[in-house]
Amino acid sequence: GDSVTQMEGPVTLSEEAFLTINCTYTATGYPSLFWYVQYPGEGLQLLLKATKADDKGSNKGFEATYRKETTSFHLEKGSVQVSDSAVYFCALKGIYNQGGKLIFGQGTELSVKP
Amino acid sequence: GAGVSQSPSNKVTEKGKDVELRCDPISGHTALYWYRQSLGQGLEFLIYFQGNSAPDKSGLPSDRFSAERTGGSVSTLTIQRTQQEDSAVYLCASRKPTGGTEAFFGQGTRLTVV
Numbered sequence A: 001g002d003s004v005t006q007m008e009g010p011v012t013l014s015e016e017a018f019l020t021i022n023c024t025y026t027a028t029g030y031p032s033l034f035w036y037v038q039y040p041g042e043g044l045q046l047l048l049k050a051t052k053a054d055d056k057g058s059n060k061g062f063e064a065t066y067r068k069e070t071t072s073f074h075l076e077k078g079s080v081q082v083s084d085s086a087v088y089f090c091a092l093k094g095i096y097n098q099g100g101k102l103i104f105g106q107g108t109e110l111s112v113k114p
Numbered sequence B: 001g002a003g004v005s006q007s008p009s010n011k012v013t014e015k016g017k018d019v020e021l022r023c024d025p026i027s028g029h030t031a032l033y034w035y036r037q038s039l040g041q042g043l044e045f046l047i048y049f050q051g052n053s054a055p056d057k058s059g060l061p062s063d064r065f066s067a068e069r070t071g072g073s074v075s076t077l078t079i080q081r082t083q084q085e086d087s088a089v090y091l092c093a094s095r096k097p098t099g100g101t102e103a104f105f106g107q108g109t110r111l112t113v114v
Helices: none
Strands: A003-006 A009-013 A019-021 A023-026 A032-038 A044-050 A056-059 A062-065 A075-077 A087-093 A108-113 B005-007 B010-013 B019-024 B032-037 B041-052 B065-069 B077-081 B088-093 B109-114
Touching: A003 A087, A009 A019, A019 A108, A023 A032, A023 A087, A032 A062, A044 A062, B005 B088, B010 B019, B019 B088, B019 B109, B032 B077, B041 B065, B041 B077, B077 B088
Parallel strands: A009 A108, B010 B109
Antiparallel strands: A003 A023, A019 A075, A032 A044, A032 A087, A044 A056, A056 A062, A062 A075, A087 A108, B005 B019, B019 B077, B032 B041, B032 B088, B065 B077, B088 B109
């Protein structure tokens, strides 16, 4: 079945450092891909998405490119801020839907220090 | 309301008791999901409702877990004879029926079984 694998955390960075959180997936065809973020004490929010190969999702300075050849959707940000401290989840929705459910990775906790 | 609403926000129960968790989806969202987020774990899919179709129950971990959705709106997740391993945050999400659109999550119910 479809699955998502994320790099394990926690990840600790200094402010203004470059961020990469790796995400790879296993799925049939071309699933839709998502990054969700969970800030401390808050619910999950969609950060960005891409629905076809080579699409780049972007939001709040974060970017991720849908790479079919490497089945990856790595999250990047050029200069992180303390306010980016959160747990980040990579997710997919398969083309055969599997009931339409989203399949999530384990989550990666990011801590940004001033 | 504007977002997905879950109640209660916190629930402490004794082992062996039954609990009911409630989810009010966004109006007009026909798709509704329940997920479980255990400490240090990712998001585990539990059940998915789509309109009047039969729900996808493939993620329910045991027959102690059940869910219903009345009138295509409010959903209740019931856990019977709770066990300590049921302690987790239970998240509800809803989505418009068309594919590729984001799912909106509630704040979750933190269940603690003592």
